[in-house]
Amino acid sequence: MPCAKRFFSIILILVLIVSAATVQAASNESPARGTSAPAAANTVEPLRIADGPWLQAPSETAVTVVWRTNLRCVSEVEFRAGETEPWTRAFSAPHGLRDIGHLHAVRLEGLKPGTPYRYRVVSKEVREHKPYSATFGAEVRSDEYSFTPLNPAKTAFSFIVLNDRHEKAAPLRAALQNIRWDGVDLVVLNGDMLNYFESEPQAFNAIIAPCVEAFAKSIPFVYVRGNHEARGMLARKLMDYFPTPDGRYYYAFTHGNVRFVVLDSGEDKPDTSPEYSGLVDFDRYRAGQTEWLKAEMQSRAFRRAAFRVLLIHMPFNVIEEDKAQSYGRKYIRDRWAPLFHQAGIDLMISAHTHRVSVHPPQKGKWNYPIVIGAPNTVIRGDAAGNRLKLTVAEDNGTVRHELEIARRAPWWHRWLQMN
Numbered sequence: 440m441p442c443a444k445r446f447f448s449i450i451l452i453l454v455l456i457v458s459a460a461t462v463q464a465a466s467n468e469s470p471a472r473g474t475s476a477p478a479a480a481n482t483v484e485p486l487r488i489a490d491g492p493w494l495q496a497p498s499e500t501a502v503t504v505v506w507r508t509n510l511r512c513v514s515e516v517e518f519r520a521g522e523t524e525p526w527t528r529a530f531s532a533p534h535g536l537r538d539i540g541h542l543h544a545v546r547l548e549g550l551k552p553g554t555p556y557r558y559r560v561v562s563k564e565v566r567e568h569k570p571y572s573a574t575f576g577a578e579v580r581s582d583e584y585s586f587t588p589l590n591p592a593k594t595a596f597s598f599i600v601l602n603d604r605h606e607k608a609a610p611l612r613a614a615l616q617n618i619r620w621d622g623v624d625l626v627v628l629n630g631d632m633l634n635y636f637e638s639e640p641q642a643f644n645a646i647i648a649p650c651v652e653a654f655a656k657s658i659p660f661v662y663v664r665g666n667h668e669a670r671g672m673l674a675r676k677l678m679d680y681f682p683t684p685d686g687r688y689y690y691a692f693t694h695g696n697v698r699f700v701v702l703d704s705g706e707d708k709p710d711t712s713p714e715y716s717g718l719v720d721f722d723r724y725r726a727g728q729t730e731w732l733k734a735e736m737q738s739r740a741f742r743r744a745a746f747r748v749l750l751i752h753m754p755f756n757v758i759e760e761d762k763a764q765s766y767g768r769k770y771i772r773d774r775w776a777p778l779f780h781q782a783g784i785d786l787m788i789s790a791h792t793h794r795v796s797v798h799p800p801q802k803g804k805w806n807y808p809i810v811i812g813a814p815n816t817v818i819r820g821d822a823a824g825n826r827l828k829l830t831v832a833e834d835n836g837t838v839r840h841e842l843e844i845a846r847r848a849p850w851w852h853r854w855l856q857m858n
């Protein structure tokens with residue numbers, strides 16, 4: 440064999456050996472957190488609950504349990520009040536078809552407000568699914584966890600608000616470890632927890648895993664969408680991971696003496712900005728939200744609550760020298776702020792600016808305090824009777840701001856004054 444030919448033959452053999460070794464190594468790797476495993480037929484990995492469960496969309500009578508399995512499964516939740524009642528089963532079957540997949544979300548309904556429940560998630564592998572038959576594999580059942588539905592009659596409770604963590608999981612874990620969890624019934628993630636949503640592991644590594652480790656198996660969290668969560672291909676799937684009660688990012692719910700109103704401030708730039716490539720429609724979306732907000736502010740639950748707390752990622756400008764006044768924030772200032780002012784909001788909790796600040800009411804502009812959290816702050820709300828106390832602290836516990844809000848005059852008193 441000529442020398443050159445022999446040389447190229449040796450090179451070819453080496454390349455083939457290296458390629459085979461690479462393929463073998465890749466096949467031995469476990470799927471990364473939040474990635475889907477390959478089809479079940481060739482599976483060697485045993486079925487397991489890969490992430491969660493985490494609690495979402497709490498209400499007085501319902502909560503949604505979400506979790507992920509490493510293999511494709513059909514799933515259900517077993518739950519019961521207390522520890523001795525018989526187990527009730529719940530599963531998701533939209534349009535008459537039971538969900539099959541890796542990500543599972545089951546709404547538990549018909550719950551009793553303020554009653555402690557036990558639950559466990561159950562998943563069964565669907566190995567093969569043909570038009571007229573299915574082959575099932577192993578079944579996995581989680582440990583038992585507890586939760587308590589919201590309760591408008593509760594006299595005292597606490598809530599936590601975090602925001603703008605931008606996928607920094609280590610500081611988030613540290614902050615969650617420092618929280619005093621006694622009395623906390625609810626956690627709010629007030630937007631921009633992600634930089635954008637392009638791949639499943641982003642949500643699992645940056646948000647879900649730290650929350651599940653710290654609290655989310657037993658305490659629900661409410662995801663307030665930020666402008667960064669509206670970016671990336673998976674932004675359109677955000678609701679699959681963080682479902683809301685009725686499939687919208689704006690809604691309201693009551694716990695204790697507080698009516699929480701969640702708004703979606705959308706993107707910060709105009710819809711026509713080149714960054715969005717003509718793929719967003721936030722003007723019309725916000726206009727629809729305005730109509731919903733007007734109706735919510737007329738609702739009995741809103742008007743009769745002792746405190747009305749607004750959760751919104753982007754605040755309108757609160758200081759004159761605020762130069763970073765984006766299109767979205769101007770929209771909120773012009774269209775929504777007058778409604779907040781008129782409706783009797785008691786507190787607005789925002790994020791987005793990356794600067795912690797507390798703003799007292801300004802005559803003629805806003806008649807309620809505004810609290811803006813930073814990427815390294817934890818806001819704690821303690822509601823009891825006619826007082827709502829807010830503590831804004833850094834992750835290490837250093838208190839930056841404290842304020843206490845007293846209940847306003849009852850609705851009928853204000854109504855008499857207006858008429």
Ligand SMILES: [Fe+2]
Pocket residue numbers: 630631665666667752790791792
């Ligand atoms: Fe933001």
